[in-house]
């Protein structure tokens with residue numbers, strides 16, 4: 001039975017922590033040193049686009065210094081070898097799932113290696129710094145390019161596809177997320193209300209731990225490869 005399960009996996013910052021990318025809400029996390037309202041809202045960008053571009057330029061550059069860890073690689077292997085469908089939905093804006101071998105990843109909060117034109121909505125791959133003097137390659141608006149990050153108050157990407165995947169899955173797994181940010185934090189309740197099995201893999205009990213049938217606590221770099229081995233054998 002397990003070899004044909006359809007699985008939806010939601011990941012958060014905890015899966016990239018062992019690669020050296022800071023989480024948001026742990027001790028020393030990003031939101032301890034930067035206020036959300038200064039760098040992660042449309043209002044912050046309207047007020048001080050240079051500061052916001054700088055914040056994301058640093059994070060984009062930092063991606064070049066890190067590598068996928070055993071958890072990303074195990075999920076890449078699961079997507080390649082499992083007979084059922086494996087849908088990976090990530091809140092992370094890094095590209096470590098892809099570099100770990102995953103072929104199809106839904107980045108519901110956007111991507112650091114992508115730009116979005118605030119004038120015409122065009123999105124394109126971009127791996128270098130972005131400045132407020134840059135032009136959109138599609139509509140040529142100067143200052144159009146902004147980080148392709150879903151900020152607080154904006155609608156996450158691909159919600160329809162995510163809901164469809166949860167409806168069609170047998171098992172919903174959450175990895176390395178605090179369960180503090182909706183709508184992602186509500187996926188487990190959606191899965192439960194549809195009668196799906198649910199599993200959490202996290203360093204510590206998350207805010208929504210009690211919603212899961214099973215919660216395994218420990219580092220993703222250990223727990224995820226162990227769980228993937230279980231599914232594949």
Ligand code: OAD
Pocket residue numbers: 011012013014015017018023024025026029040091092109150151152175176177178179180181201202203204205206218219220221
């Ligand atoms: P958080 O920083 O809120 O939570 C990270 C979770 O990962 C915590 O529950 C940690 O216990 C866990 N964790 C830390 N290290 C781990 C490890 N090695 N292995 C397993 N788990 C570990 O990050 P997210 O839940 O991803 O949104 O945050 C959700 C959203 O809030 C982000 O996408 C971002 C942020 O504001 C936007 O910027 C729109």
